[in-house]
Amino acid sequence: MQGQKSFDELQKMIRQFVDERDWNQFHNPKDLSISMSLEAAEVLEHFQWKNDEEMAEYIKTHKEDIGEELADVLYWVLLLANKIDTDLSEAFQKKMQKNAAKYPIEKAKGNHKKYTEHAA
Amino acid sequence: MQGQKSFDELQKMIRQFVDERDWNQFHNPKDLSISMSLEAAEVLEHFQWKNDEEMAEYIKTHKEDIGEELADVLYWVLLLANKIDTDLSEAFQKKMQKNAAKYPIEKAKGNHKKYTEHAA
Protein backbone atom coordinates (compact mmCIF):
# COMPACT_ATOMS: atom_id res chain seq x y z
CA MET A 1 0.00 0.00 0.00
CA GLN A 2 3.09 2.00 0.50
CA GLY A 3 4.29 4.83 -1.61
CA GLN A 4 3.71 6.00 -5.11
CA LYS A 5 3.86 3.42 -7.84
CA SER A 6 4.58 4.02 -11.49
CA PHE A 7 2.13 3.06 -14.21
CA ASP A 8 4.42 0.28 -15.14
CA GLU A 9 4.17 -1.23 -11.67
CA LEU A 10 0.39 -0.87 -11.58
CA GLN A 11 0.02 -2.46 -14.99
CA LYS A 12 2.24 -5.28 -13.80
CA MET A 13 -0.11 -5.81 -10.84
CA ILE A 14 -3.10 -5.96 -13.19
CA ARG A 15 -1.42 -8.32 -15.65
CA GLN A 16 -0.51 -10.66 -12.83
CA PHE A 17 -4.03 -10.55 -11.39
CA VAL A 18 -5.54 -11.28 -14.80
CA ASP A 19 -3.00 -13.98 -15.76
CA GLU A 20 -3.32 -15.88 -12.50
CA ARG A 21 -7.07 -16.11 -13.12
CA ASP A 22 -6.73 -16.83 -16.83
CA TRP A 23 -9.14 -13.99 -17.54
CA ASN A 24 -7.37 -12.56 -20.55
CA GLN A 25 -9.58 -14.73 -22.77
CA PHE A 26 -12.59 -12.56 -21.81
CA HIS A 27 -10.92 -9.25 -22.68
CA ASN A 28 -11.81 -7.61 -25.95
CA PRO A 29 -11.44 -3.87 -26.45
CA LYS A 30 -15.17 -3.26 -26.85
CA ASP A 31 -16.16 -4.83 -23.54
CA LEU A 32 -13.16 -3.26 -21.79
CA SER A 33 -14.30 0.16 -23.04
CA ILE A 34 -17.84 -0.54 -21.93
CA SER A 35 -16.53 -1.37 -18.45
CA MET A 36 -14.55 1.86 -18.36
CA SER A 37 -17.65 3.81 -19.39
CA LEU A 38 -19.87 2.13 -16.83
CA GLU A 39 -17.42 2.80 -14.01
CA ALA A 40 -17.14 6.44 -15.11
CA ALA A 41 -20.94 6.60 -14.95
CA GLU A 42 -20.83 5.31 -11.38
CA VAL A 43 -18.52 8.15 -10.38
CA LEU A 44 -20.83 10.65 -12.05
CA GLU A 45 -23.81 9.20 -10.20
CA HIS A 46 -22.32 10.40 -6.91
CA PHE A 47 -22.65 14.04 -7.93
CA GLN A 48 -25.98 13.95 -9.70
CA TRP A 49 -28.70 16.31 -8.39
CA LYS A 50 -26.26 18.02 -6.02
CA ASN A 51 -25.23 21.67 -6.05
CA ASP A 52 -21.72 22.86 -5.10
CA GLU A 53 -22.40 22.98 -1.36
CA GLU A 54 -24.07 19.57 -1.36
CA MET A 55 -21.15 18.09 -3.27
CA ALA A 56 -18.59 19.54 -0.84
CA GLU A 57 -20.54 18.11 2.08
CA TYR A 58 -20.98 14.76 0.36
CA ILE A 59 -17.31 14.40 -0.53
CA LYS A 60 -16.30 14.78 3.12
CA THR A 61 -18.14 11.61 4.05
CA HIS A 62 -17.75 9.60 0.82
CA LYS A 63 -14.10 10.17 -0.08
CA GLU A 64 -13.26 6.50 0.15
CA ASP A 65 -16.23 5.32 -1.95
CA ILE A 66 -15.50 7.79 -4.72
CA GLY A 67 -11.80 6.97 -4.58
CA GLU A 68 -12.59 3.29 -4.97
CA GLU A 69 -14.68 3.98 -8.06
CA LEU A 70 -12.01 6.21 -9.55
CA ALA A 71 -9.63 3.29 -8.99
CA ASP A 72 -12.09 1.13 -10.96
CA VAL A 73 -12.00 3.55 -13.90
CA LEU A 74 -8.22 3.57 -13.68
CA TYR A 75 -8.14 -0.24 -13.71
CA TRP A 76 -9.87 -0.33 -17.10
CA VAL A 77 -7.81 2.55 -18.48
CA LEU A 78 -4.61 0.68 -17.62
CA LEU A 79 -5.94 -2.64 -18.89
CA LEU A 80 -7.06 -1.13 -22.19
CA ALA A 81 -3.73 0.67 -22.66
CA ASN A 82 -2.02 -2.65 -22.07
CA LYS A 83 -4.40 -4.43 -24.48
CA ILE A 84 -3.71 -2.06 -27.35
CA ASP A 85 -0.03 -2.03 -26.40
CA THR A 86 0.30 1.71 -25.76
CA ASP A 87 2.63 3.38 -23.29
CA LEU A 88 0.04 5.35 -21.33
CA SER A 89 2.56 7.38 -19.36
CA GLU A 90 4.12 8.54 -22.60
CA ALA A 91 0.74 9.20 -24.25
CA PHE A 92 -0.22 11.27 -21.23
CA GLN A 93 2.92 13.36 -21.29
CA LYS A 94 2.56 13.94 -25.04
CA LYS A 95 -1.01 15.06 -24.54
CA MET A 96 0.02 17.49 -21.81
CA GLN A 97 2.64 19.02 -24.11
CA LYS A 98 0.06 19.31 -26.89
CA ASN A 99 -2.38 21.05 -24.52
CA ALA A 100 0.33 23.39 -23.24
CA ALA A 101 1.12 24.43 -26.84
CA LYS A 102 -2.56 24.80 -27.73
CA TYR A 103 -3.47 26.85 -24.67
CA PRO A 104 -0.59 29.25 -24.02
CA ILE A 105 -0.76 30.68 -20.51
CA GLU A 106 -1.11 34.32 -21.52
CA LYS A 107 -4.19 33.61 -23.65
CA ALA A 108 -5.79 30.90 -21.54
CA LYS A 109 -5.43 32.42 -18.08
CA GLY A 110 -8.81 32.50 -16.36
CA ASN A 111 -10.44 32.35 -19.79
CA HIS A 112 -13.70 30.39 -19.59
CA LYS A 113 -14.09 30.15 -23.37
CA LYS A 114 -10.59 28.72 -23.79
CA TYR A 115 -11.28 26.47 -20.88
CA THR A 116 -14.45 24.91 -22.20
CA GLU A 117 -12.79 24.54 -25.62
CA HIS A 118 -9.95 22.68 -23.92
CA ALA A 119 -12.18 20.60 -21.78
CA ALA A 120 -14.60 19.54 -24.48
CA MET B 1 8.61 12.15 -22.36
CA GLN B 2 11.12 9.84 -20.87
CA GLY B 3 10.46 7.01 -18.57
CA GLN B 4 7.72 5.96 -16.27
CA LYS B 5 6.27 8.59 -13.99
CA SER B 6 4.46 8.01 -10.74
CA PHE B 7 0.92 9.26 -10.22
CA ASP B 8 2.29 11.88 -7.94
CA GLU B 9 4.41 13.29 -10.72
CA LEU B 10 1.55 13.22 -13.24
CA GLN B 11 -0.79 14.91 -10.81
CA LYS B 12 1.87 17.56 -10.21
CA MET B 13 2.01 18.15 -13.98
CA ILE B 14 -1.77 18.59 -14.09
CA ARG B 15 -1.88 20.88 -11.06
CA GLN B 16 0.79 23.09 -12.57
CA PHE B 17 -0.99 23.18 -15.95
CA VAL B 18 -4.28 24.13 -14.28
CA ASP B 19 -2.76 26.64 -11.84
CA GLU B 20 -0.78 28.49 -14.51
CA ARG B 21 -4.02 29.00 -16.43
CA ASP B 22 -6.07 29.79 -13.34
CA TRP B 23 -8.58 27.15 -14.42
CA ASN B 24 -9.25 25.70 -11.00
CA GLN B 25 -12.21 28.08 -10.66
CA PHE B 26 -14.05 26.07 -13.36
CA HIS B 27 -13.58 22.70 -11.70
CA ASN B 28 -16.45 21.23 -9.81
CA PRO B 29 -16.77 17.47 -9.27
CA LYS B 30 -19.93 17.15 -11.37
CA ASP B 31 -18.45 18.69 -14.51
CA LEU B 32 -15.15 16.87 -13.99
CA SER B 33 -17.06 13.57 -13.83
CA ILE B 34 -19.03 14.50 -16.94
CA SER B 35 -15.73 15.13 -18.75
CA MET B 36 -14.39 11.78 -17.63
CA SER B 37 -17.58 10.08 -18.88
CA LEU B 38 -17.53 11.85 -22.23
CA GLU B 39 -13.88 10.92 -22.84
CA ALA B 40 -14.64 7.31 -21.91
CA ALA B 41 -17.47 7.42 -24.47
CA GLU B 42 -15.00 8.60 -27.11
CA VAL B 43 -12.80 5.58 -26.47
CA LEU B 44 -15.83 3.30 -26.73
CA GLU B 45 -16.83 4.92 -30.03
CA HIS B 46 -13.66 3.52 -31.64
CA PHE B 47 -14.84 -0.05 -31.14
CA GLN B 48 -18.52 0.35 -31.93
CA TRP B 49 -19.94 -1.86 -34.72
CA LYS B 50 -16.69 -3.80 -35.01
CA ASN B 51 -16.17 -7.51 -34.45
CA ASP B 52 -12.98 -8.99 -32.97
CA GLU B 53 -11.11 -9.16 -36.28
CA GLU B 54 -12.13 -5.64 -37.26
CA MET B 55 -11.00 -4.33 -33.88
CA ALA B 56 -7.60 -6.03 -34.16
CA GLU B 57 -7.12 -4.53 -37.61
CA TYR B 58 -8.32 -1.10 -36.48
CA ILE B 59 -6.05 -1.00 -33.44
CA LYS B 60 -2.97 -1.55 -35.61
CA THR B 61 -3.55 1.73 -37.42
CA HIS B 62 -5.17 3.77 -34.62
CA LYS B 63 -3.00 2.98 -31.63
CA GLU B 64 -1.94 6.57 -31.16
CA ASP B 65 -5.47 8.01 -31.43
CA ILE B 66 -6.86 5.58 -28.90
CA GLY B 67 -3.87 6.12 -26.62
CA GLU B 68 -4.45 9.85 -26.71
CA GLU B 69 -8.08 9.40 -25.70
CA LEU B 70 -7.16 7.01 -22.91
CA ALA B 71 -4.78 9.74 -21.75
CA ASP B 72 -7.75 12.12 -21.74
CA VAL B 73 -9.73 9.78 -19.50
CA LEU B 74 -6.69 9.47 -17.25
CA TYR B 75 -6.37 13.27 -17.07
CA TRP B 76 -9.86 13.58 -15.57
CA VAL B 77 -9.38 10.60 -13.26
CA LEU B 78 -6.24 12.19 -11.83
CA LEU B 79 -7.82 15.65 -11.62
CA LEU B 80 -10.89 14.30 -9.85
CA ALA B 81 -8.78 12.28 -7.41
CA ASN B 82 -6.86 15.45 -6.67
CA LYS B 83 -10.08 17.47 -6.31
CA ILE B 84 -11.56 15.13 -3.73
CA ASP B 85 -8.14 14.80 -2.09
CA THR B 86 -7.75 11.04 -2.46
CA ASP B 87 -4.52 9.13 -2.91
CA LEU B 88 -5.38 7.30 -6.12
CA SER B 89 -2.34 5.03 -6.08
CA GLU B 90 -3.30 3.85 -2.61
CA ALA B 91 -6.99 3.50 -3.55
CA PHE B 92 -5.95 1.43 -6.53
CA GLN B 93 -3.74 -0.91 -4.53
CA LYS B 94 -6.45 -1.34 -1.88
CA LYS B 95 -8.95 -2.22 -4.58
CA MET B 96 -6.59 -4.78 -6.09
CA GLN B 97 -6.17 -6.44 -2.69
CA LYS B 98 -9.94 -6.47 -2.21
CA ASN B 99 -10.41 -8.10 -5.62
CA ALA B 100 -7.69 -10.66 -4.93
CA ALA B 101 -9.45 -11.66 -1.70
CA LYS B 102 -12.86 -11.74 -3.37
CA TYR B 103 -11.75 -13.82 -6.35
CA PRO B 104 -9.30 -16.43 -5.08
CA ILE B 105 -7.29 -17.92 -7.94
CA GLU B 106 -8.47 -21.49 -7.47
CA LYS B 107 -12.15 -20.49 -7.79
CA ALA B 108 -11.82 -17.77 -10.37
CA LYS B 109 -9.44 -19.38 -12.82
CA GLY B 110 -10.93 -19.26 -16.30
CA ASN B 111 -14.37 -18.89 -14.73
CA HIS B 112 -16.62 -16.73 -16.91
CA LYS B 113 -19.29 -16.36 -14.26
CA LYS B 114 -16.80 -15.17 -11.65
CA TYR B 115 -15.31 -12.95 -14.28
CA THR B 116 -18.46 -11.12 -15.23
CA GLU B 117 -19.33 -10.82 -11.54
CA HIS B 118 -15.95 -9.22 -10.97
CA ALA B 119 -16.13 -7.01 -14.00
CA ALA B 120 -19.63 -5.69 -13.42
Added chain:
Amino acid sequence: MQGQKSFDELQKMIRQFVDERDWNQFHNPKDLSISMSLEAAEVLEHFQWKNDEEMAEYIKTHKEDIGEELADVLYWVLLLANKIDTDLSEAFQKKMQKNAAKYPIEKAKGNHKKYTEHAA
Protein backbone atom coordinates in the same frame (compact mmCIF):
# COMPACT_ATOMS: atom_id res chain seq x y z
CA MET C 1 -44.64 18.00 -39.80
CA GLN C 2 -47.89 16.10 -39.62
CA GLY C 3 -48.95 15.87 -36.01
CA GLN C 4 -48.25 13.60 -33.11
CA LYS C 5 -47.36 10.02 -33.92
CA SER C 6 -47.68 7.00 -31.68
CA PHE C 7 -44.68 4.85 -30.84
CA ASP C 8 -46.05 2.22 -33.06
CA GLU C 9 -45.97 4.56 -36.03
CA LEU C 10 -42.46 5.75 -35.25
CA GLN C 11 -41.19 2.21 -34.86
CA LYS C 12 -42.79 1.38 -38.19
CA MET C 13 -40.86 4.28 -39.76
CA ILE C 14 -37.60 2.94 -38.29
CA ARG C 15 -38.27 -0.64 -39.34
CA GLN C 16 -38.99 0.48 -42.89
CA PHE C 17 -35.85 2.64 -43.00
CA VAL C 18 -33.71 -0.23 -41.72
CA ASP C 19 -35.33 -2.90 -43.90
CA GLU C 20 -35.04 -0.90 -47.10
CA ARG C 21 -31.30 -0.58 -46.46
CA ASP C 22 -30.89 -4.18 -45.29
CA TRP C 23 -29.19 -2.89 -42.16
CA ASN C 24 -30.79 -5.27 -39.71
CA GLN C 25 -27.80 -7.59 -40.14
CA PHE C 26 -25.61 -5.04 -38.32
CA HIS C 27 -27.90 -4.71 -35.31
CA ASN C 28 -26.97 -6.55 -32.18
CA PRO C 29 -28.20 -5.40 -28.76
CA LYS C 30 -24.70 -4.52 -27.50
CA ASP C 31 -23.88 -2.14 -30.32
CA LEU C 32 -27.38 -0.69 -30.29
CA SER C 33 -26.97 0.05 -26.57
CA ILE C 34 -23.56 1.59 -27.20
CA SER C 35 -25.13 3.87 -29.82
CA MET C 36 -27.84 4.90 -27.40
CA SER C 37 -25.21 5.68 -24.74
CA LEU C 38 -23.04 7.66 -27.13
CA GLU C 39 -25.98 9.77 -28.30
CA ALA C 40 -26.99 10.39 -24.68
CA ALA C 41 -23.41 11.56 -24.06
CA GLU C 42 -23.74 14.01 -26.93
CA VAL C 43 -26.80 15.56 -25.34
CA LEU C 44 -24.96 15.84 -22.03
CA GLU C 45 -22.02 17.51 -23.76
CA HIS C 46 -24.24 20.51 -24.57
CA PHE C 47 -24.69 21.34 -20.90
CA GLN C 48 -21.19 20.62 -19.61
CA TRP C 49 -19.38 23.48 -17.83
CA LYS C 50 -22.50 25.66 -17.88
CA ASN C 51 -24.39 27.03 -14.90
CA ASP C 52 -28.17 27.51 -14.85
CA GLU C 53 -28.11 30.93 -16.50
CA GLU C 54 -25.67 29.82 -19.18
CA MET C 55 -27.81 26.78 -19.93
CA ALA C 56 -30.98 28.88 -20.25
CA GLU C 57 -29.19 31.24 -22.65
CA TYR C 58 -27.68 28.36 -24.60
CA ILE C 59 -30.97 26.52 -25.01
CA LYS C 60 -32.57 29.57 -26.64
CA THR C 61 -30.14 29.39 -29.55
CA HIS C 62 -29.55 25.62 -29.72
CA LYS C 63 -33.04 24.21 -29.33
CA GLU C 64 -32.97 22.52 -32.73
CA ASP C 65 -29.51 20.93 -32.25
CA ILE C 66 -30.43 19.49 -28.88
CA GLY C 67 -33.80 18.33 -30.19
CA GLU C 68 -32.07 16.52 -33.05
CA GLU C 69 -29.79 14.71 -30.63
CA LEU C 70 -32.67 13.78 -28.37
CA ALA C 71 -34.28 12.34 -31.50
CA ASP C 72 -31.10 10.29 -32.02
CA VAL C 73 -31.36 8.85 -28.51
CA LEU C 74 -35.03 8.11 -29.16
CA TYR C 75 -34.15 6.34 -32.42
CA TRP C 76 -31.95 3.84 -30.58
CA VAL C 77 -34.44 3.43 -27.72
CA LEU C 78 -37.17 2.53 -30.21
CA LEU C 79 -34.88 0.28 -32.25
CA LEU C 80 -33.69 -1.59 -29.16
CA ALA C 81 -37.24 -2.00 -27.87
CA ASN C 82 -38.14 -3.44 -31.26
CA LYS C 83 -35.07 -5.69 -31.25
CA ILE C 84 -35.89 -7.25 -27.91
CA ASP C 85 -39.57 -7.35 -28.90
CA THR C 86 -40.90 -5.21 -26.06
CA ASP C 87 -43.92 -2.93 -26.18
CA LEU C 88 -42.22 0.28 -25.06
CA SER C 89 -45.42 2.26 -24.66
CA GLU C 90 -46.73 -0.41 -22.30
CA ALA C 91 -43.39 -0.65 -20.43
CA PHE C 92 -43.46 3.11 -20.00
CA GLN C 93 -46.98 3.21 -18.64
CA LYS C 94 -46.23 0.34 -16.25
CA LYS C 95 -43.17 2.17 -15.00
CA MET C 96 -45.16 5.35 -14.40
CA GLN C 97 -47.71 3.41 -12.36
CA LYS C 98 -44.90 1.81 -10.35
CA ASN C 99 -43.36 5.21 -9.67
CA ALA C 100 -46.72 6.69 -8.69
CA ALA C 101 -47.20 3.89 -6.16
CA LYS C 102 -43.66 4.22 -4.83
CA TYR C 103 -43.75 7.99 -4.44
CA PRO C 104 -47.20 8.90 -3.14
CA ILE C 105 -47.89 12.60 -3.65
CA GLU C 106 -48.32 13.44 0.04
CA LYS C 107 -44.88 12.08 0.94
CA ALA C 108 -42.97 13.08 -2.18
CA LYS C 109 -44.23 16.64 -2.63
CA GLY C 110 -41.26 18.98 -2.93
CA ASN C 111 -39.14 16.40 -1.13
CA HIS C 112 -35.56 16.50 -2.41
CA LYS C 113 -34.60 13.25 -0.71
CA LYS C 114 -37.52 11.35 -2.23
CA TYR C 115 -36.71 13.03 -5.51
CA THR C 116 -33.10 11.96 -5.72
CA GLU C 117 -34.09 8.48 -4.59
CA HIS C 118 -36.61 8.35 -7.42
CA ALA C 119 -34.26 9.81 -9.97
CA ALA C 120 -31.27 7.63 -9.20
Added chain:
Amino acid sequence: MQGQKSFDELQKMIRQFVDERDWNQFHNPKDLSISMSLEAAEVLEHFQWKNDEEMAEYIKTHKEDIGEELADVLYWVLLLANKIDTDLSEAFQKKMQKNAAKYPIEKAKGNHKKYTEHAA
Protein backbone atom coordinates in the same frame (compact mmCIF):
# COMPACT_ATOMS: atom_id res chain seq x y z
CA MET D 1 -52.40 -1.52 -20.68
CA GLN D 2 -54.54 0.69 -22.91
CA GLY D 3 -53.05 0.83 -26.36
CA GLN D 4 -50.51 2.95 -28.10
CA LYS D 5 -50.07 6.46 -26.81
CA SER D 6 -48.69 9.45 -28.65
CA PHE D 7 -45.69 11.34 -27.34
CA ASP D 8 -47.97 14.15 -26.40
CA GLU D 9 -49.95 11.86 -24.14
CA LEU D 10 -46.84 10.38 -22.54
CA GLN D 11 -45.39 13.82 -21.94
CA LYS D 12 -48.67 14.85 -20.36
CA MET D 13 -48.39 11.83 -18.00
CA ILE D 14 -44.87 12.90 -17.02
CA ARG D 15 -45.79 16.54 -16.54
CA GLN D 16 -48.67 15.57 -14.29
CA PHE D 17 -46.50 13.18 -12.27
CA VAL D 18 -43.83 15.86 -11.81
CA ASP D 19 -46.27 18.70 -11.08
CA GLU D 20 -48.23 16.76 -8.48
CA ARG D 21 -44.97 16.15 -6.60
CA ASP D 22 -43.65 19.68 -7.15
CA TRP D 23 -40.44 18.20 -8.51
CA ASN D 24 -39.96 20.64 -11.36
CA GLN D 25 -37.77 22.73 -9.04
CA PHE D 26 -35.10 19.99 -9.14
CA HIS D 27 -34.97 19.76 -12.93
CA ASN D 28 -32.12 21.44 -14.72
CA PRO D 29 -30.96 20.27 -18.15
CA LYS D 30 -27.54 19.13 -16.92
CA ASP D 31 -28.89 16.76 -14.27
CA LEU D 32 -31.67 15.57 -16.57
CA SER D 33 -29.03 14.70 -19.20
CA ILE D 34 -26.93 12.94 -16.59
CA SER D 35 -29.97 10.85 -15.64
CA MET D 36 -30.58 9.96 -19.26
CA SER D 37 -26.92 8.92 -19.64
CA LEU D 38 -26.93 6.83 -16.47
CA GLU D 39 -30.08 4.99 -17.50
CA ALA D 40 -28.59 4.34 -20.95
CA ALA D 41 -25.54 2.90 -19.18
CA GLU D 42 -27.81 0.56 -17.22
CA VAL D 43 -29.24 -0.81 -20.44
CA LEU D 44 -25.74 -1.30 -21.84
CA GLU D 45 -24.71 -3.14 -18.68
CA HIS D 46 -27.14 -5.94 -19.54
CA PHE D 47 -25.20 -6.84 -22.68
CA GLN D 48 -21.66 -6.41 -21.41
CA TRP D 49 -19.33 -9.45 -21.70
CA LYS D 50 -21.92 -11.40 -23.70
CA ASN D 51 -21.57 -12.71 -27.25
CA ASP D 52 -24.48 -12.90 -29.70
CA GLU D 53 -25.73 -16.28 -28.48
CA GLU D 54 -25.48 -15.28 -24.83
CA MET D 55 -27.39 -12.07 -25.55
CA ALA D 56 -30.17 -13.92 -27.38
CA GLU D 57 -30.49 -16.32 -24.45
CA TYR D 58 -30.38 -13.51 -21.90
CA ILE D 59 -33.02 -11.43 -23.64
CA LYS D 60 -35.52 -14.31 -23.50
CA THR D 61 -35.50 -14.25 -19.71
CA HIS D 62 -34.88 -10.51 -19.10
CA LYS D 63 -37.21 -8.85 -21.59
CA GLU D 64 -39.20 -7.10 -18.89
CA ASP D 65 -36.13 -5.79 -17.01
CA ILE D 66 -34.57 -4.36 -20.14
CA GLY D 67 -37.90 -2.92 -21.24
CA GLU D 68 -38.25 -1.17 -17.89
CA GLU D 69 -34.83 0.40 -18.26
CA LEU D 70 -35.53 1.48 -21.81
CA ALA D 71 -38.67 3.10 -20.39
CA ASP D 72 -36.42 4.93 -17.92
CA VAL D 73 -34.27 6.29 -20.75
CA LEU D 74 -37.43 7.33 -22.56
CA TYR D 75 -38.70 9.10 -19.46
CA TRP D 76 -35.67 11.41 -19.41
CA VAL D 77 -35.73 11.92 -23.17
CA LEU D 78 -39.35 13.08 -22.96
CA LEU D 79 -38.73 15.21 -19.88
CA LEU D 80 -35.71 16.90 -21.47
CA ALA D 81 -37.59 17.54 -24.70
CA ASN D 82 -40.32 19.12 -22.63
CA LYS D 83 -37.81 21.15 -20.61
CA ILE D 84 -36.18 22.69 -23.68
CA ASP D 85 -39.62 23.08 -25.26
CA THR D 86 -39.01 20.96 -28.36
CA ASP D 87 -41.57 18.90 -30.23
CA LEU D 88 -39.78 15.55 -30.10
CA SER D 89 -42.13 13.79 -32.49
CA GLU D 90 -41.43 16.48 -35.09
CA ALA D 91 -37.67 16.44 -34.40
CA PHE D 92 -37.72 12.69 -34.86
CA GLN D 93 -39.56 12.81 -38.16
CA LYS D 94 -37.24 15.55 -39.44
CA LYS D 95 -34.23 13.47 -38.50
CA MET D 96 -35.61 10.42 -40.29
CA GLN D 97 -36.12 12.48 -43.46
CA LYS D 98 -32.57 13.82 -43.16
CA ASN D 99 -31.20 10.29 -42.79
CA ALA D 100 -33.27 9.03 -45.73
CA ALA D 101 -31.82 11.78 -47.93
CA LYS D 102 -28.28 11.18 -46.67
CA TYR D 103 -28.39 7.41 -47.13
CA PRO D 104 -30.26 6.70 -50.36
CA ILE D 105 -31.40 3.09 -50.52
CA GLU D 106 -29.42 2.17 -53.64
CA LYS D 107 -26.13 3.28 -52.10
CA ALA D 108 -26.73 2.22 -48.52
CA LYS D 109 -28.23 -1.21 -49.05
CA GLY D 110 -26.30 -3.77 -47.01
CA ASN D 111 -23.36 -1.40 -46.99
CA HIS D 112 -21.44 -1.72 -43.72
CA LYS D 113 -19.36 1.39 -44.31
CA LYS D 114 -22.44 3.55 -44.95
CA TYR D 115 -24.02 1.92 -41.97
CA THR D 116 -21.31 2.71 -39.47
CA GLU D 117 -21.09 6.23 -40.89
CA HIS D 118 -24.82 6.61 -40.29
CA ALA D 119 -24.76 5.05 -36.89
CA ALA D 120 -21.79 6.98 -35.51
